[in-house]
Amino acid sequence: MADGKRGCRWMEAGLVPYGEAWAWQKQWVEERKRGAEHSDLLCLLEHPAVYTLGQASDMAFVKFAPGDGELVRIERGGEVTYHAPGQLVGYPILNLVHYRQDLHWYLRQLEEVIIRTVGHFGLVGDRVEGLTGVWVQGVKVAAIGIKVSRWITMHGFALNVCPDMAGFGRIVPCGIADRPVGCLVDWVPGLKVSDVVPIVVQEFGNVFGVEMKQIE
Numbered sequence: 001m002a003d004g005k006r007g008c009r010w011m012e013a014g015l016v017p018y019g020e021a022w023a024w025q026k027q028w029v030e031e032r033k034r035g036a037e038h039s040d041l042l043c044l045l046e047h048p049a050v051y052t053l054g055q056a057s058d059m060a061f062v063k064f065a066p067g068d069g070e071l072v073r074i075e076r077g078g079e080v081t082y083h084a085p086g087q088l089v090g091y092p093i094l095n096l097v098h099y100r101q102d103l104h105w106y107l108r109q110l111e112e113v114i115i116r117t118v119g120h121f122g123l124v125g126d127r128v129e130g131l132t133g134v135w136v137q138g139v140k141v142a143a144i145g146i147k148v149s150r151w152i153t154m155h156g157f158a159l160n161v162c163p164d165m166a167g168f169g170r171i172v173p174c175g176i177a178d179r180p181v182g183c184l185v186d187w188v189p190g191l192k193v194s195d196v197v198p199i200v201v202q203e204f205g206n207v208f209g210v211e212m213k214q215i216e
Helices: 018-033 103-121 165-170 195-208
Strands: 007-015 041-046 052-053 071-073 080-084 085-095 134-136 139-149 152-160 210-214
Touching: 007 195, 018 041, 018 071, 018 085, 018 152, 052 085, 080 165, 085 195, 103 134, 103 139, 103 152, 103 195, 195 210
Parallel strands: 007 041, 007 210, 052 071
Antiparallel strands: 041 085, 052 080, 085 152, 134 139, 139 152
């Protein structure tokens, strides 16, 4: 880039079935592991209702019987979580060799993107020591779970903007039983995912020090 910043492409994919987006991520990661020349990528989207389990997740945190909901075990860290329309999901495909080869640093950077994003809407995002995610007034609004292979990232963050929160009642979200989950619309009535997307893009660029370029 002209100003010396590393470039990062971003795309807004709309409502995408979980399995389809998962396949995209695996393809993107494999391309980069093979040494293909691809710039970093941030894919922003929403999913139809689905539950995902981290690779070592405990089924004790799932309250419904098998077959009563779509449940997918994936290779990220963390426990069970829920995705639904109205939740903004971000999948950064970054080569951390060009940033910092430190997974804890990367998790804190993703939290910082969310903290800065909610700040645009007059909310104060907080971290909780020993846990991963972002809270507003003690209510968890964003979950984060990642997978890194050869320092290339996949999976990412899920920010509850305005989803139907009922689905969270069927699990112990992220295995944390004593802390509630909520969404931004609880504090900012009428807020939509489309309102949040440009802010996330802006703050992702700021936090990671990259120049964001939209692609189809």
